[in-house]
Amino acid sequence: xxxxxxxxxxxxxxxxxxxxxxxxxxxxxxxxxxxxxxxxxxxxxxxxxxxxxxxxxxxxxxxxxxxxxxxxxxxxxxxxxxxxxxxxxxxxxxxxxxxxxxxxxxxxxxxxxxxxxxxxxxxxxxxxxxxxxxxxxxxxxxxxxxxxxxxxxxxxxxxxxxxxxxxxxxxxxxxxxxxxxxxxxxxxxxxxxxxxxxxxxxxxxxxxxxxxxxxxxxxxxxxxxxxxxxxxxxxxxxxxxxxxxxxxxxxxxxxxxxxxxxxxxxxxxxxxxxxxxxxxxxxxxxxxxxxxxxxxxxxxxxxxx
Amino acid sequence: xxxxxxxxxxxxxxxxxxxxxxxxxxxxxxxxxxxxxxxxxxxxxxxxxxxxxxxxxxxxxxxxxxxxxxxxxxxxxxxxxxxxxxxxxxxxxxxxxxxxxxxxxxxxxxxxxxxxxxxxxxxxxxxxxxxxxxxxxxxxxxxxxxxxxxxxxxxxxxxxxxxxxxxxxxxxxxxxxxxxxxxxxxxxxxxxxxxxxxxxxxxxxxxxxxxxxxxxxxxxxxxxxxxxxxxxxxxxxxxxxxxxxxxxxxxxxxxxxxxxxxxxxxxxxxxxxxxxxxxxxxxxxxxxxxxxxxxxxxxxxxxxxxxxxxxxxxxxxx
Amino acid sequence: xxxxxxxxxxxxxxxxxxxxxxxxxxxxxxxxxxxxxxxxxxxxxxxxxxxxxxxxxxxxxxxxxxxxxxxxxxxxxxxxxxxxxxxxxxxxxxxxxxxxxxxxxxxxxxxxxxxxxxxxxxxxxxxxxxxxxxxxxxxxxxxxxxxxxxxxxxxxxxxxxxxxxxxxxxxxxxxxxxxxxxxxxxxxxxxxxxxxxxxxxxxxxxxxxxxxxxxxxxxxxxxxxxxxxxxxxxxxxxxxxxxxxxxxxxxxxxxxxxxxxxxxxxxxxxxxxxxxxxxxxxxxxxxxxxxxxxxxxxxxxxxxxxxxxxxxxxxxxxxxxxxxx
Numbered sequence: 046x047x048x049x050x051x052x053x054x055x056x057x058x059x060x061x062x063x064x065x066x067x068x069x070x071x072x073x074x075x076x077x078x079x080x081x082x083x084x085x086x087x088x089x090x091x092x093x094x095x096x097x098x099x100x101x102x103x104x105x106x107x108x109x110x111x112x113x114x115x116x117x118x119x120x121x122x123x124x125x126x127x128x129x130x131x132x133x134x135x136x137x138x139x140x141x142x143x144x145x146x147x148x149x150x151x152x153x154x155x156x157x158x159x160x161x162x163x164x165x166x167x168x169x170x171x172x173x174x175x176x177x178x179x180x181x182x183x184x185x186x187x188x189x190x191x192x193x194x195x196x197x198x199x200x201x202x203x204x205x206x207x208x209x210x211x212x213x214x215x216x217x218x219x220x221x222x223x224x225x226x227x228x229x230x231x232x233x234x235x236x237x238x239x240x241x242x243x244x245x246x247x248x249x250x251x252x253x254x255x256x257x258x259x260x261x262x263x264x265x266x267x268x269x270x271x272x273x274x275x276x277x278x279x280x281x282x283x284x285x286x287x288x289x290x291x292x293x294x295x296x297x298x299x300x301x302x303x304x305x306x307x308x309x310x311x312x313x314x315x316x317x318x319x320x321x322x323x324x325x326x327x328x329x330x331x332x333x334x335x336x337x338x339x340x341x342x343x344x345x346x347x348x349x350x
Numbered sequence: 351x352x353x354x355x356x357x358x359x360x361x362x363x364x365x366x367x368x369x370x371x372x373x374x375x376x377x378x379x380x381x382x383x384x385x386x387x388x389x390x391x392x393x394x395x396x397x398x399x400x401x402x403x404x405x406x407x408x409x410x411x412x413x414x415x416x417x418x419x420x421x422x423x424x425x426x427x428x429x430x431x432x433x434x435x436x437x438x439x440x441x442x443x444x445x446x447x448x449x450x451x452x453x454x455x456x457x458x459x460x461x462x463x464x465x466x467x468x469x470x471x472x473x474x475x476x477x478x479x480x481x482x483x484x485x486x487x488x489x490x491x492x493x494x495x496x497x498x499x500x501x502x503x504x505x506x507x508x509x510x511x512x513x514x515x516x517x518x519x520x521x522x523x524x525x526x527x528x529x530x531x532x533x534x535x536x537x538x539x540x541x542x543x544x545x546x547x548x549x550x551x552x553x554x555x556x557x558x559x560x561x562x563x564x565x566x567x568x569x570x571x572x573x574x575x576x577x578x579x580x581x582x583x584x585x586x587x588x589x590x591x592x593x594x595x596x597x598x599x600x601x602x603x604x605x606x607x608x609x610x611x612x613x614x615x616x617x618x619x620x621x622x623x624x625x626x627x628x629x630x631x632x633x634x635x636x637x638x639x640x641x642x643x644x645x646x647x648x649x650x651x652x653x654x655x656x657x658x659x660x661x662x663x664x665x666x667x668x
Numbered sequence: 669x670x671x672x673x674x675x676x677x678x679x680x681x682x683x684x685x686x687x688x689x690x691x692x693x694x695x696x697x698x699x700x701x702x703x704x705x706x707x708x709x710x711x712x713x714x715x716x717x718x719x720x721x722x723x724x725x726x727x728x729x730x731x732x733x734x735x736x737x738x739x740x741x742x743x744x745x746x747x748x749x750x751x752x753x754x755x756x757x758x759x760x761x762x763x764x765x766x767x768x769x770x771x772x773x774x775x776x777x778x779x780x781x782x783x784x785x786x787x788x789x790x791x792x793x794x795x796x797x798x799x800x801x802x803x804x805x806x807x808x809x810x811x812x813x814x815x816x817x818x819x820x821x822x823x824x825x826x827x828x829x830x831x832x833x834x835x836x837x838x839x840x841x842x843x844x845x846x847x848x849x850x851x852x853x854x855x856x857x858x859x860x861x862x863x864x865x866x867x868x869x870x871x872x873x874x875x876x877x878x879x880x881x882x883x884x885x886x887x888x889x890x891x892x893x894x895x896x897x898x899x900x901x902x903x904x905x906x907x908x909x910x911x912x913x914x915x916x917x918x919x920x921x922x923x924x925x926x927x928x929x930x931x932x933x934x935x936x937x938x939x940x941x942x943x944x945x946x947x948x949x950x951x952x953x954x955x956x957x958x959x960x961x962x963x964x965x966x967x968x969x970x971x972x973x974x975x976x977x978x979x980x981x982x983x984x985x986x987x988x989x990x991x992x993x
Contacts, residue, residue, distance in 0.1 A: 179368045181599065182651055184643035186606030187624060191640050192376060194628045282494045286606070289496045290613055290625055302496075309500060309614070313508045320504075323497040331492035338488075565769040568724055572764075573784040573835075574756030577749065583783075587774050663774055663819045 070343040077339020080332035087329060091137035098130055114317060121317045123307065129321055132299040137325060139300045140281055143214055144333075147280035150219025152273045155226025160262070162227065163234020174231070181224045189283065192217045193292055206295050214293065218283045226272050233265035267344035274337035278330045285326050301326050354665065358655040362648050369644040370423070374416050377637065398430075423641065429634030433627065438638045442620055446642070449619030452538050453608050459543030460550050465586075467547075468554025472589075473581055475559060483551060490548025495607045499541045499614035506537060513537050517617040538615045542607050546600070553596045557589035564588075591662050598654030601647045669741060670697040671875050672721070672760075672843055677735035679713075679720045682728065686950040690716040692899040693735070695976065696877075698843065703869065703876045705890035705907075707883065707922065711946045713899040714879045715765075718845050722756050723749060740842075758788040761836030761874075763846040767828035767853070771820035777804075778816035781835045788839045803834040806871075807864060826857035830864065837868055844869075845877045850885065862889060883926045887911060892982070895919050898946055898957035901976060905983040915985045917962045918942070956988065964989055 072078060114121045120129035162173035193213060200209035246259070285302030287293035289309075294300050296307070301322040308318035422428070428438035471480040507515040517534050561567065562585050570584040609621035616622065620639050627635035659665045679691040691713040698704045706714050719725045721737055721744065737744040739759065744752065756762075764770040772780060781803060782796040791799065797816065804812035807830040820828060829849060836844055846865065850858035866889060869876050878889060886893055886907065893910045895903040895918065903916040914920045921942040944961040956962070959969040968988050976986040 175364075175368075179365055179372075182365060182602065182644075182647050183369060183372065184602045184605050184640065184647050186602075186609050187640040187643045188372075188376075190609075190624060190628055191373075191636055194636060195376065278492070285494060286496060286610060290610070292625075292628060305496065305500065312500065312504055316504055316508070319500050323500060327493055327497060330494070331489060334488065334492050563726070565764060565766055566772040568719075569762075569764060569770045569780075569832075569835075570772065572722060572724055572756055572762040573787060574753035574758060575783065575787055576753050583775075584772050588772070591774075661774065664821050 067343045071339050074335075074339035074342050076335045077342075080335035080339070083328065084332040084336065087137070087325075087332070088141065091134050091141060094134035094137075095131075098134060101128075101131065120321045121315070123304075123315070123318055129304070129318065132304060133301065133321060133325060136298075136300040136304060136322070139211070139294065139298065140284060140302070140326070141329070143211065143218070143284045143300075144277040144281040144329075146211075146215040147218040147222070147283070148273050148276040150215060151222040151276050151280075152226055152269060153223075154220065155223035155272075156230050156262070156265075156269065158223065159227035159230025159265075160234065163231040163261075170231075173227075177224045177227050180221070183221070185221050185283075186286065189217055189221060189287065190290070190292055193287065207298050210294050210298075214284055214287065215280075218280045222276055222279060222283075226269055226276075229268040229272055230262075230265050233268065234261055237261050237264055271337055271341050271344065274333060274340060278333040278337070281326065281329055281333070354659045355656055358652055358659075362652050366645065366648055369648070370420060370641065371416070373637065373641060373644070374419060378412055378415070428638045431627075431632055431635045433630045433632045433635075438634050441623070441635065442638060442642055445618060445620045445623050448617060449608060449612065449621060452535060452542065452611065452617060452619060453604060455535065455539045456542035456546060457604070459539060460546035463543070463547040464550030464554050468551045469558055469581065469586060469589075471551070472555045472558030472562060473577075480555075483555070487548045487551045490544055491552075493545070495541055495545050495610045496614060498545065499537075499611060502537050502541055503614070515615060517615045538611045538617055541614075542604070542611050545607055546604060549600060550593070550597065553593050554589065557592045557596075558585055560592075561585045561589045587661070591658065594654050594657050594661065598651050601650045605643050605646060670738075671700045671702075671740065672877075673697040673736075673738040674717070674721070675736050675738070677717065677720060677737065678733040679716050679725065679730060680733050681730050683950070689899055689949045689952065690730075691720065692949070694896070694899070694901055696894050696901065696904075698875050698877055700842070701869075701873050701875055703878060703889055703891050705886040705893045706877065706879045706896060707881060707886055707893060708896035709881060709946050712896045713949075714881075714896055715847055717896070718762075718847050718877065718879055721845065722760060722762065723747075723752055724762070754788075757784045757836070757841065758839045759841050759843065761839070761841035761844045763829075763832050763836045763844065763849045765848040765851055767825050767832055770832060771828055773820055776817050776819055777823070777831045781816075781831070781838050784835060784838050799838065800834075803838050804831070806837075806868070807831070807834045809834075825853050826861065829853060829857075829861050833861075833864060833868065837872060837874075840872055841874060843875045843877065845879070847879045848881070849878075851881075858885075865889075883922055895922070898952070899949055900957065901986065902958065903983075903985045903987075904976075905980075909980070909983050913983075915979060915983070915989075916958075916987050917964055917989070918958050956986075 120133060123129060123132070158173055158177065162170045162177070164170075165173075196213055197210070200213050203209060204212055246255075284293060284300065285305070288300050288302030289306045291306055294303050296303065304322040305319055305326075308315065308322070311318055426439050428442070430436075431438050431441050434441055467483050471477075471483040474480055503515045506513045513536055514534050515537065517538065567580060567584055570580045575583070605621075608619070609624060611617065612619045612621035613625055620642060624636065624639040624643075626632075627639065674694060674696045677691055677694045678689070681688040681690055694713070694717055696704070696706070696717070706717070708714055716725060716730075720730075720732055721739075723732075723744075732745055735745065739755065744755070747755075771777065778797060778800050781800045782793075785791055785796045785799055786793070801812045801816050804816060809815055809827060809830055815823075820831075823831065832849075836846075844865075849865065850861050853861060862885065865876065865878075868874075876889075878885070880886060890907045892906050893904070894901055895910075895916065897918050903910070903914070903919045905913075910919065911923060914923050925942065942961055947957060947960065953970065955968075955970040955972060956965075956974050959965045962969065966988060972988070974986045974988050976984050978984045979990075
């Protein structure tokens, strides 16, 4: 096969915007397109939902408790007779917001550490990579639980029960998931540092910061976007797990994981109560993962340059 | 080879130390004094509180406190659980075998599914089988373990009434007891094993596809060895090298899944111990269990390194 | 009867951009005990032709569209991969271009040579090992009995290529296909490997199909030469005839691109390169595929494809130049 060389046909298509090309390739990944639509619908539902479905999330009606789906309650009710659709719309906002915010934290920390490790040739680079490997081998969930156990009360006092938990969960999940991004960014740095155009920029006297911002980071963008997408899904799972273990948001904040936690003791009489939030988490996560897969095809992580 | 293992051990020690520093710093940074909780706990006698304060040297500078704590941990002096009223190390040793049994069986199940499926899918890329396997793998690792656990209970316990959904540490012996032990482990092991199998299948498939197009595979085919032998002896053997590393990187997630699974099925392992200790504010147990999980991850990484050296002759000669 | 007779072979690859006609109607024949060189630039279809013989190309995307490959009177094209397994290594051995990547890194070289023997001959494990050591001695690997248990990474590039030769010859095949066996090696090692190949050929009396892009190698080793360009044979001749009387403009260009160190400074001419490069073989234009790079191109060259015709005994060219018809 060695003798077989194909001239790249892309040379003739110059003038095409790279984003258009990316979109063209993304569109070919059918599940990713379906997932993107699904995720947009989900986001629209939790954002616009409360304006259309104006049922309170905390109206208690014990008589109407544990009812299956009906016209009055499309998703049924929980043991206190609270409307599940309203609760899921409310909880979805928090679950998705946690996912996005935690992703931003992890991408920020990861890019920072990866860039520092990639730029420094001395002991700092080695130390940061050792730290990255160390964090990769930390048992995340136990640590997450321990951090929340230790800091929950302190933050609750400062930011209120919901705000405190939100900040804590976002920081902790984001702070424990930056390692893949750091590795990707550093790898990009190492491979790009010696490439001609960076050398040229350096020869022209570009400052290190300018080199990084103008020349290296844009090239690392593809893999980082993909890793960030996966991070959103992972953060949603992490938040749901915490809430499911009863250690996330307080009971009056019905995130999807929290609803599932409350429902798990009523599986025999009210299975709908667990199926709706569980299904929502699953759909959100599967959709985000498929979008990540589609982006991987579209941005082709291996051919960044 | 033995020199290689020794070198790996030397690398494992700093990471254990690093993890212990992280844990200790977290504890030290925590607002308030975690042990002050004990003061309000009527179960704790005052003389134990005083003993604790001296033992942990709460008024010493932080590095001294860390050293004291580390020495105590190294000596197996892990503190006292105020809820269970026994030593923490005894408590953990009671619970650890159950966790290892469930995690071990599920890893085995995952390997038994992932290797054949991943290998077969890679030999027929983009075939119907490959696409099905890919889709299932994708769904599998997008399904959080707490939701699969609930689905399994709904189907197999509530609807079909085949399997018990509460794991009990029954005493006894004999065949009937052994069968019951297996029966009650089926659901937790399936939940954890299928979750692991999903990501492993993807690792195996992509590693196989990376190797299958390499020159030495063509060399092997040119020898007329036959498809099966080429795949097993030449492709799989090499593809397993990156797979081992990827599986090792998954270990923290495996133990995370174990905690959730133990909680759902009420398995008396160290994962459910961690949750109950957190809910009961039993700080020494929380610290110790977290540290044990960290040690387990490091241990499995070490095993992966040894496997890696065994699979790849280039490593052990370096 | 020729040992191997390839007639009208077409091997195509389906790519995103269209059908790539990598090999498009190639005729090559090799007699018993003969050394045939196949020359041409990278990308002209030499390797694909060779790999097609034992169906070692990736299928899909590759496909043998047309033609026959007669080996000892039997057509290999319709055979399944399983049926070909009896011919691979046993009848036709293969030496690859990259000794650094063509050996399996996790198996000892002994295992890799012995597995070929064990597959094709009724030998015990012990006999296979003995034969392997014997082969390693033949290809002049020092301390063969000890080295047989070593892994590929413990050998240099030249030594690995010796191992590859031992592996290809282990079952005493009637034909050995060597695909650029020296390209990846240091110049000093190249000569040693070619000598070794020549040695082995004399000892075992097999035919050799040597694929190369180096005209120097051709001059040293070949009895007959086939020149390929863009998936087609453009000229074929005995080696002396080819160097003495090259007829195709492409062959002439290749020969002029050989550096001459035997001439003194006064007679030295400027080294000539052939302008341009091998065209992409997806929907190639009609006519001669070399026309766009040919100094002598005429109008007919872009209209009609030249057929391979015999101009002297054993000397055939595909060119409109001097074509009476």
